[in-house]
Amino acid sequence: MKFLAAGMLWILGMTQAVAETQDNAQLEIESAKRSVIEIGNEISEIEDRLVSPVSTKASLYVAVSGGRFFKPLTLKVSGAGITPISYVYTQADVQALAFGGVQPLPAIDMAPGNHRVKIVVHGMDERQQERDLVYEGIVRKGETHLKMLLSIVDNAAQRSAVATLRTW
Template sequence: MKKLPMLTLAALFCALTVQAEPQNANIAADIVQVKRSVLELNKDLYELEEDLLSPATTRAAFYFSLTYGEFFEPLSIEVSGSGFEAVRHIYTERQVAALRMGAVQPLANINLGPGKHNLRAVIRGVDQLGQNRELVVEQQVEKSDKPLMLEFVVSDVAEQQSAAAQLKFW
């Protein structure tokens, strides 16, 4: 007699488990869909926030690159100018190695109002003899209502066995 209730309980448990599995699968699918929706909404909110905080009329970006790097190894860069807070970066060995292989490093995205702005970049580093050097780029740039993208490029000057820095507009 005791075996019958145990078999009945086992059968009932199996039936409930089989019934619960589709419900759990549906709940799991709903959870995955909600997670996707939240991630998509978060991405949309981030883009909206970027557009509101940094509209195209005030968007400016600074980049840094090193051409060959035989005569100069950057240690740091500081970009200052009218209308924005100074941008500073200190380089690691891995970053310098990547720059020598052709990488272009994004330095900063800033808000810069339309008009003329004086920029000054001081790139500190060492030359091929281990001497401390500073490469300075000073230039006036004009920001229009379109995004402004500027690249500070350090290039080798083989004839002088030295390096020079310049500002490149994208």
């Protein structure tokens, strides 16, 4: 009987020890997972800073006001010292813009200084005729993140639209 009781106690002790070991292993796994996430975040931040530091970072947004006289189909951004950007508009994109959406385009790398930028928006007018809206001008990139908003605004008097660029 004594041996049986001792055996039971030993088994209970072993079970507890195994449970503690499992808990410890679980904690270590959780800790490893947290480390992987932290390292991933650190790498992502470093990558962002290296690939696109604020001093060369520029963003272009597109907005449409009205949308009756011009519907964009494609957009091309080019200029000396600028990574070219192209975008193809689907019907869903155009509807979102017409509802007041502001479209962010992929980030642009731009060295500090003055840059001649050309933006060509190919699209359709109200008679479904294809036409281009062109913005061409000089933008100044400082040491901070440059933000540009291309607005395509209806001109009811001329039954057409104009493209303007605002920077800040």
